[in-house]
Amino acid sequence: MKVILQQDVPRLGKQGDVVEVNDGYARNYLLPRQLAKEATAGRLKEVERRRKSQASKEARAEKEARALAERLSGEAVVITARAGEGGRLFGSVTNQDIAAAIKKRFKLNIDRRKIELKEPLKALGEHNVTLRLFTNVTCEIKVQVVSE
Incomplete structure (x- = not known):
């Protein structure tokens, strides 16, 4: 049957x-x-x-994600954080902070779970971060962490 x-x-x-x-x-x-x-x-x-x-x-949805990936690819966002001697941060920059910076700069709501970080950023400088926008659509953005 x-x-x-x-x-x-x-x-x-x-x-x-x-x-x-x-x-x-x-x-x-x-x-x-x-x-x-x-x-x-x-x-x-x-x-x-x-x-x-x-x-x-x-x-x-995949077409929209590809267009968004093309728009964001290679772009940079700047995040300010308090840092001590040697460029170590007091705390860390998490994927939630990166999502807020993307929203502020590009006026886009990116779910924080789509931002792939192996571990939170704990140092000043430029870091490459991967965004998984759809199952097989990813892009890389640069996150510049600067001292306040």
Whole structure:
């Protein structure tokens, strides 16, 4: 029997997948627990329509991310922080600080989780930081940390 999964089912598939299962497994387990619905022609068309819609949304988001990466690539942001002798900072510059600097300079809201730092910046100077804007779209910006 062909069914459309309504939720992720371990070792069977993800939500929206159309899978072939034994009739008893579908009738006695999947359908009563509302983990799946029987695959009718109308439901299959609906699943296909949703897939196309999701694919177009992802393509649009990737295109926007590529344009943003092109705009930001090679740009620099300046962050001022208090520093002591030898260029060591009192504290550190985190990805949240970098996101705030990007927002201030470019008027863009970049989620701090998209800024990849191995560890917070703890020294004055210029640092290269990677932004992961989409699953396979990244760009590098320079972060200039200067003393107050």
